[in-house]
Amino acid sequence: MYSKTENRVREEKLKKLPPRTSTEKKLQIIREAALAHFDRRVSDRDIWNSVLSKNFLPRPAQFLWKSIHNAHKIGSYWTHIPECGDRAVCQECEALEDLDHILIKCKCPGQALIWAAAKNLWLEKETSWPEVSLGTILGCGLAEFRGDGGKTDRGTQRLYQILISESAYLIWRLRNERVIDRNGEPAPDEEITNKFKFAINQRLQMDKILANRPRKGKLPALAPALVLETWSKTLDDEQSLPQDWIREPRVLVGSRAFPPRTPSRRDDSRGIG
Known part of the structure; x- marks a missing residue:
């Protein structure tokens, strides 16, 4: 651990260093x-x-x-290491496996399914799905949505930031599991969709817990109104729930938002329809 004085010295030194070219490129993409x-x-x-x-x-x-700092060991990172050049390439697509490829372009089951599920869930609440690009993913915390009269729509804005950040991180995790733990074998489609459902419903349950805490207590808390605004129009059987459903058990994100299961390539190879 560094002392406060040492931290200040380090920060001043860092300010004098020129920005990394790779980081500056990411910042420009986000801008x-x-x-x-x-x-x-x-x-x-x-x-x-x-x-x-x-x-x-x-x-x-x-x-x-x-990701903004280009600190992941993927793509061109491996091209400078002897006998590791093959790790720079996606074995499925035979393309440089950079972050843009992993999150948006890769043909392996994962990213397309997750973005489709995120889009379906979003369209339960809104009428149009913003374009997904590397810039909008890395800069999702900058997203702004406004309602009538130009007022910030806090709930919509928050749902978007949750969906994009959780989806991108899940795609990253699935890629690592496939490359490191599964020897290149992708997870079945149903498993991928279930992991997305779990991640989003876990956020909903966490929101409910935080909204039930006293706002002036020692533990983190959320305003109940913000939680209600975030998840409105996305819940299962929402019309049958009370207006304030935060204390209701078994409240889940609507299953209708998730695409129906389609046979994965693993299923196809085994002749399962």
């Missing part, structure tokens, strides 16, 4: 996406602060932070 999709002109400080959003859980936030 362009924020302007194109959310009509926001943002600074580097805005971007770094957005990663600290309270709408992110720690691990997705850490994933976003490392």
Whole structure:
């Protein structure tokens, strides 16, 4: 651990260092996406602060932070290491396995299924799904949505940030499981969809717990109104729930938002319909 004085010295030294080219490229991608999709002109400080959003859980936030810093050991990282060049390439697509490829372009089961599920869930609440790109993913904490009269729609904004951050982090986890633990074998479609359902419903249950805590207590808490605004129009049998459903048991994100199961390639290889 460093003392406060040592931390200040280190911070001053870091300020004098030129920005890493790879990091600056990511920041520029995010700035362009924020302007194109959310009509926001943002600074580097805005971007770094957005990663600290309270709408992110720690691990997705850490994933976003490392992604902007280009700190993952993927793609071109391996091209500079002797006898490791093959790790730079996606074995399924035979393309450079950079972050853009993993999160958006890879043909392996995972990213397409998860983004489809996220889109379906979003469209339960909103009428259009913002374009998913590397810039909108890494800059999802900058997203702004406004309702009638130009007022910030807190619930919609928060749901978007939850969906994008959780989806991206899950895609990353599935990629690592496939490459490291499964020897390149992708997870079945049903398993992928179930993991997405679990991740989103886990966020809902956490919100309910935080909303039931006293706002002025020592533990983190959320305003019940914000939780209700976030998840409205996305729940199973929502019309039968009370207006304030936070204390109701067995409240789940609507299953109708998830795509029906389709046979995975593993199922096909075994002749299972």
